[in-house]
Amino acid sequence: MFLNNILFWIIATPFLAAFAVKLLPVRVAIKAGMLFLLAQLTLCGVIAAPVFSSKVLYLVIKNIFFVADPLSFVFGITSVFIGVFIYLFAVGYFAEEAPREQQKFAFWGLVFVGSMMGVVFSDNLISLYFFWELAGLCSWRLIGFYRKDEHLLKADKAFLITSAGAGFMLLGFAYIYIITGSMSISQIMNMQVSPFVFALVFLGVLTKSATLPFHTWLPDASVAPTPVTSFLHAAVLVKIGVYGLARLFGTTLIVSGNVMWAGYLALLSSFAAGVIAMRETDIKRILAFSTVSQLGFMVAGLMVFNPIATRGVVIFYVAHALGKGCLFLCAGIIEKFFGTKDIKQMGGLMKKAPLLTYAFLFSMLSVAGFPPLPGFYGKLETITGMLVGGHVFYGLFAILTSALTLMYMMRLFSNVFMGDGMEIKTERKGFAPMGVAAVLLATSSLVLGVMLVL
Amino acid sequence: MNINVWFLPVVISFGIALVHIIFKRAGRNVRRWISLIGAIGALGACLYSMFINYNVLSSGEILGLVFAALISFIGLFSISYSQWYNPEANFVYDGLLFLFLGGMFGVVLSHSLIALYIYWEIMTVASFFLILFKDTQESRRASLKYIVMTGVGSMFLLFGILGAWMVELNILWKHIFFACVLIGTGVKMGLFPLHTWLPDAYTAAPTPASAMFSGVMVKTGIYTLIRFYFAIFQPSWSLGWDAIMMVIGVITLLGGVFLALIQHDIKRLLAYHSISQIGYIFLGIACGTQIGLVGALYHAINHAIFKSLLFLGAGVLIKETGSRNLEDYGGLAGKLPLTFGVMTVAALSISGVPPFNGFVSKWIIFQALLAKNTGFSVFALVAALLGSVLTLASFIKVLNDSFMGVRKAKVSVPTVGKSPFMSIPLVLLAVGCLLFGVFPGFVTERFLFPSIGEYLLLNISLIKMASFYGWLAICFIAVIFILSRRWIKGVRKTSVFVGGEILSAEDTAFDGAHFYGTVKDIAPLKRFYSAEVSGMLDIYRRGLQFLPRIGKCVRAATVNAVNAVYEKGSVFLSKWVERLRLLQNGYLAKYLIWFFAGLIIIMEVIRR
The missing domain is CATH 1.20.58 (Methane Monooxygenase Hydroxylase; Chain G, domain 1)
Structure with a gap:
């Protein structure tokens, strides 16, 4: 029962913290948010051992179930972990902003993390949908953070696309209820649903995790401040789609028909985004297309319905979250360094910021799948699962996409870090917490990789 | 174990x-x-x-x-x-x-x-x-x-x-x-x-x-x-692969050596030779027979010995002159006798001259190609022989340009000191070149045969024969050495006159780089060289040009098109939504009509 209470506090902490930062003095808002997230991370650490010893934790609040099992726990703790570093980064990033803006970021970021907690620990489809939409709402507020007209347009686009998808998903949930007679995920285990129901839910997943026809909102959302984009790409928003798919169709429901098209769509998205990233010149857009590409890979890995591939996707999710989180934080620092987002105008950062270079390089290699970094194990298991499941084409596509990832990442790296030195505006304050956050994330990536190899 | x-x-x-x-x-x-x-x-x-x-x-x-x-x-x-x-x-x-x-x-x-x-x-x-x-x-x-x-x-x-x-x-x-x-x-x-x-x-x-x-x-x-x-x-x-692999091997071998012929940068030249030697090894593997594999493995070992020796020797030259360009060297034999000696050994070795190790492994690979006896393998054999000759030609250029002739005055760097850290590896590697050439049986029988597994089909005497040729070459060299000591009393040095004027040594020296420059103008090779220099053959540079172009098309097809759909859709939607405002024009009478119409419909539904 004690552990179940902890599960309650894990879900409740971000929401309580969000209101606490509204009450606290505005200057300490982000720091307070970071401390709250650290507390939450500690709580997650407490339930880690029982969860992984396959003791599933249940929490019942007025007919709404919350469950912590290894899958949801991994997704939850990763978001909180990265959230801590994003808040640390934001301390430096927003150092020159008005304190009220800082408080707004702290508030909405915490609600964002809280809605992620709600999604991953929900055992009920309706509560899952509720938190799913809450996350969409937060993303709308955060993408249009500075309230400029063009930012608002992009925010509207993101919100409209994701919530339209979520509407279809709700329809799918209704069908699931009609077929199975239950809204509780733990009660509909191993039941069969038709491909049509799958397609409805998959629409929600596609829009949320930015796959091919619905992917354009994610690169556009890179107009947001860097901590926000980092949240969107690494910690919270787009990973909700992957989680939903892994939870509903990776471990729970069984699709009675052939849904290979879904995997091919994801792979196509993955490949197309990789090729587009070769062309873009805006550093954040390149990283955003990279996220689209990696998400397509993850969705395709889930679409082979193979336990090895599913495990690989979960590992790759963690690796990508750490790596891409760090890359976005680095991109934020680089943007502040050069005062531009255009990679053609950058160069020679290697000599001026060696630690940042290594952080960027290792995160990049992790995302591209170089051993002994964690991204490699994710890709290895996913592709193994694809081949074992007999989907050799999936594997070939995934390998080609990995190769593309390496190419555009190295292009980005060479443009930003190598070459001749540029004028750098180092007058800004607040570089210390930003650098520390990025380097710590890269280090945790390395540590995770070494832990996986041992 | x-x-x-x-x-x-x-x-x-x-x-x-x-x-x-x-x-x-x-x-x-x-x-x-x-x-x-x-x-x-x-x-x-x-x-x-x-x-x-x-x-x-x-x-x-x-x-x-x-x-x-x-x-x-x-x-x-x-x-x-x-x-x-x-x-x-x-x-x-x-x-x-x-x-x-x-x-x-x-x-x-x-x-x-x-x-x-x-x-x-x-x-x-x-x-x-x-x-x-x-x-x-x-x-x-x-x-x-x-x-x-x-x-x-x-x-x-x-x-x-x-x-x-x-x-x-x-x-x-x-x-x-x-x-x-x-x-x-x-x-x-x-x-x-x-x-x-x-x-x-x-x-x-x-x-x-x-x-x-x-x-x-x-x-x-x-x-x-x-x-x-x-x-x-x-x-x-994988039988079907033999021919393909053999063709790849031949292209690698000849392409590498032809490109090496025209290089002036010593490290670049050695790199192209490295490619060419890999071609030999690959030919051995492509045979798919045990003797081919032994040849490939032995050539891999030998290549490691002589190529690292060449690179280390080139490092001495670079350190001495401060330049990587062959044209800046010249007349270094007197100054760096040890380097000259070991580089000569390595050059002979890479060109496949007995009694050095390159000969033995190439010999085994040639045997394998002959034993394979398909059209491709005979073609490959001819190409491999040609490659050997061209390798020798290329290394004569290196030795001539760097050690013979007169010292160029272009680069003046203080002479670097000698050190056992440098000389011992060079000498040991050169000794290795000789030992592996004279006693090929030791490594092949003790380590390479067991590593292949069965070797019943393998004719060991073929490899022993190489050793025999090695000894023969040593005897030959020894005889020439002894005879030359007896017959040649000394080298006569004299000045060169043109029109009664004494030319300086630099004017009369003939530069190997210029001599080999003519290779560039051979008709079929000219296009190959220009393609390589301009990066036409460079798969990396081509890819970097090609992929962004694809990226542009894909972006137009996915991102821009999808965005256009969203924009057109929203404009269309708002236009139609605008028309709905006609229903809501602010007159009470119209609202009352809506009210009663709705009431009637609801009553009708409830009645049923």
Whole structure:
């Protein structure tokens, strides 16, 4: 029962913290948010051992179930972990902003993390949908953070696309209820649903995790401040789609028909985004297309319905979250360094910021799948699962996409870090917490990789 | 098999790399001895492992150990040499060298293919940093090209590994997996269309590192390919590949040597020769027979010896003159007699002149090609012979330009000091060239035959015959030497007159670079050379031009088109929504009509 209470506090902490930062003095808002997230991370650490010893934790609040099992726990703790570093980064990033803006970021970021907690620990489809939409709402507020007209347009686009998808998903949930007679995920285990129901839910997943026809909102959302984009790409928003798919169709429901098209769509998205990233010149857009590409890979890995591939996707999710989180934080620092987002105008950062270079390089290699970094194990298991499941084409596509990832990442790296030195505006304050956050994330990536190899 | 000893070289190398990072503030002497002791320890561990495990090893393990011993020898020599070459190198350089060594040991000693791949990538990343080490524009470009090409290649290798692990596949997929392995290892080896990183990287890296790249890193690709080709993909089903591999081998061999002919940069020239020698090794593998494999393996070992010797010798020249350009050298024989001697030995060895080791292994490969006796193999044999001749021609240019003639006054750098760290590796490698050429039976019978497994079909006398030719050549040279001492009393030196005017030595010296410059103008080769110089053949540069273009099209097709749909859709929607406002015009009478209409409908529904 004690552990179940902890599960309650894990879900409740971000929401309580969000209101606490509204009450606290505005200057300490982000720091307070970071401390709250650290507390939450500690709580997650407490339930880690029982969860992984396959003791599933249940929490019942007025007919709404919350469950912590290894899958949801991994997704939850990763978001909180990265959230801590994003808040640390934001301390430096927003150092020159008005304190009220800082408080707004702290508030909405915490609600964002809280809605992620709600999604991953929900055992009920309706509560899952509720938190799913809450996350969409937060993303709308955060993408249009500075309230400029063009930012608002992009925010509207993101919100409209994701919530339209979520509407279809709700329809799918209704069908699931009609077929199975239950809204509780733990009660509909191993039941069969038709491909049509799958397609409805998959629409929600596609829009949320930015796959091919619905992917354009994610690169556009890179107009947001860097901590926000980092949240969107690494910690919270787009990973909700992957989680939903892994939870509903990776471990729970069984699709009675052939849904290979879904995997091919994801792979196509993955490949197309990789090729587009070769062309873009805006550093954040390149990283955003990279996220689209990696998400397509993850969705395709889930679409082979193979336990090895599913495990690989979960590992790759963690690796990508750490790596891409760090890359976005680095991109934020680089943007502040050069005062531009255009990679053609950058160069020679290697000599001026060696630690940042290594952080960027290792995160990049992790995302591209170089051993002994964690991204490699994710890709290895996913592709193994694809081949074992007999989907050799999936594997070939995934390998080609990995190769593309390496190419555009190295292009980005060479443009930003190598070459001749540029004028750098180092007058800004607040570089210390930003650098520390990025380097710590890269280090945790390395540590995770070494832990996986041992 | 004693597993504790087995991985000792890997553990020692990574351990020493860690020690270098921990004691980064240690003095130069301390770090020098840490490096040397570490390298000797790794070598000792390899030899000890070979000694105590010899009778219980499987064939693949012997193969791995042979390569490990090779790596540790070349590694020790390069590390010793780099104490003389870059004494000012910092802890990063030393640590990277050992990380690189450890990665290579891991590749050849791993028992699992996934472990092999992990070590392979550690090796790739370490060598990336080694190429980047000088941090000039050139090294940045080269390292980038290297990591992209080999990184993409190794992803193909990973796919091949995973495919090999799955047994129940149809033949088409097996072919695709084998092609993936070939691409993955071929990038590392420098097979022809994939070779373009190699000259840039070898040129940009510090010379001891180039010696290790050419000597042993390339060999890990060969090791992996052999493990795949002979252990996992049986040659019996891959028969269709023989001809393709042979053609690739011939193109690599001739392309490499033709490009080497026109180079002026000594490291670049050696890099192209490296590609060409890989062509020989690849031909041996392509035969798919045991004798071909023995030839390939033996040539791999020999190539490691003479090519690292050539690179280390070139390093002495570079250090002496401060330039990599052959035209800046000249007349160095008197000043660097040791380097002259060992470079001559290595040059003869790479050109396949008895009694040196290159002859023996080429001899075995030629035998294998003859024994194969298909149209392709005979063609390949002719090409290989031509390649040998051209190699010799190219190395005569190197020896002539750098050691003969008069010293050019262009570059004036103070003479570098001698050091045992430099001279001992050079001498030992040169001795190795001779020993491996005269006693080929020792390595082939004791290590290479067991590593292949069955060797009943193999005609050992063929290899013994090579040894016989070696002795014959030694006798011949000895006779000429003795006779020449008796007959030639001395060299007459005299001035050159033109129109009664004494010309200076510089004017009369004939430059090898200009002599070979005419090769460029041979009609069929001209286009090939211009294509290579302009980067037409460079798969990396082509890809970098090509992919963004595709990216533009894809972006137009997906992002822009989808965005257009969203925008048009929203405009359309808002237009129609505008029309709905007609229903809501503010007159009470109209609202009342709506009200009553709604009421009637609801009543009607309820009534039913």
